[in-house]
């Protein structure tokens with residue numbers, strides 16, 4: 001597997017390479033790990049670059065606090081995006097309000113970016129009465145209807161075909177302005193649903209962008225043992241869609257590449273598959289200890305390529321960010337997270353009656369019978 005992070009340097013930073021031309025065997029990059037531009041950063045929407053840093057800083061802080069809650073036995077499970085925030089937020093920011101998101105495990109920051117309430121994010125992990133989804137999913141399986149962020153199912157890769165189906169439904173309904181984002185990990189490319197989803201999306205030229213966060217591990221299985229393909233991005237070609245390969249720790253490159261793919265999908269020109277090369281700095285989840293199966297000196301090397309430091313250095317160089325702004329932002333974020341945890345943790349357990357609500361518009365007789373028996377036993 002080619003996991004090199006050295007992008008082909010452009011001769012002049014005056015040009016922005018086209019990630020479609022860089023192709024599935026190259027690596028599209030705009031800013032390198034020292035925060036230096038290796039290619040011209042195109043004009044970005046007003047305020048976006050700063051918002052991206054803030055969102056990455058927020059997610060890093062939130063992930064640590066949530067992991068602490070798990071370690072303290074206050075929530076049951078958590079999976080951080082540590083090291084992958086650039087790929088998560090760079091890709092997520094390229095979608096519009098009306099689009100639909102079908103995430104994998106590590107994209108919760110996109111739900112927040114799209115407007116999910118912090119209390120609901122935290123409550124989903126507590127699974128108590130403050131959780132609008134009534135604790136029906138494992139922690140980190142967020143759904144947020146207002147932001148069109150659809151919960152993954154734990155079986156790996158299932159969201160890939162759900163996303164293809166949603167994109168096809170948009171086509172059938174003739175909703176020209178909407179597209180779908182479908183996220184997955186490198187491991188998910190070995191699932192049946194990867195084939196089903198990619199094939200279906202390409203055959204129908206469905207309006208979707210697939211983003212594969214190649215964090216180089218699927219729990220303890222390294223990317224090199226996951227596929228014999230030269231890169232994950234090259235798989236796109238077999239399905240008849242373009243593949244891009246992007247430096248996943250370069251948040252701006254992730255945004256620019258995803259935005260191009262999103263624009264293409266919105267024009268009705270079909271799907272794109274984007275591999276974002278990154279690294280999972282933490283464990284797979286709170287149930288995992290990576291020191292048991294991987295050489296942690298490699299993780300140390302990837303710490304030097306931290307997407308937060310890189311983007312921050314770039315912003316400071318542009319005069320758009322200062323140490324004081326960072327300190328103030330982190331202080332405010334810490335307070336907001338603490339206050340939200342306090343509010344959410346005070347909520348009672350989910351009411352058992354909610355087992356019977358929100359599932360059926362017309363409750364079937366068998367379930368109504370169970371509900372009656374439950375209610376009567378309660379009152380005897």
Ligand SMILES: Cc1ncc(C[n+]2csc(CCOP(=O)(O)OP(=O)(O)O)c2C)c(N)n1
Pocket residue numbers: 104105106154155156184185186187188189215217218219280284
């Ligand atoms: C069908 C299925 N097999 C196995 C698992 C157990 N499992 C959970 S996450 C995971 C690895 C996923 O790796 P990847 O797709 O690279 O995503 P990452 O966790 O690295 O973000 C596995 C094997 C599962 N959830 N579903």
Ligand SMILES: [Mg+2]
Pocket residue numbers: 185186187213214215216217218219
């Ligand atoms: Mg992975």
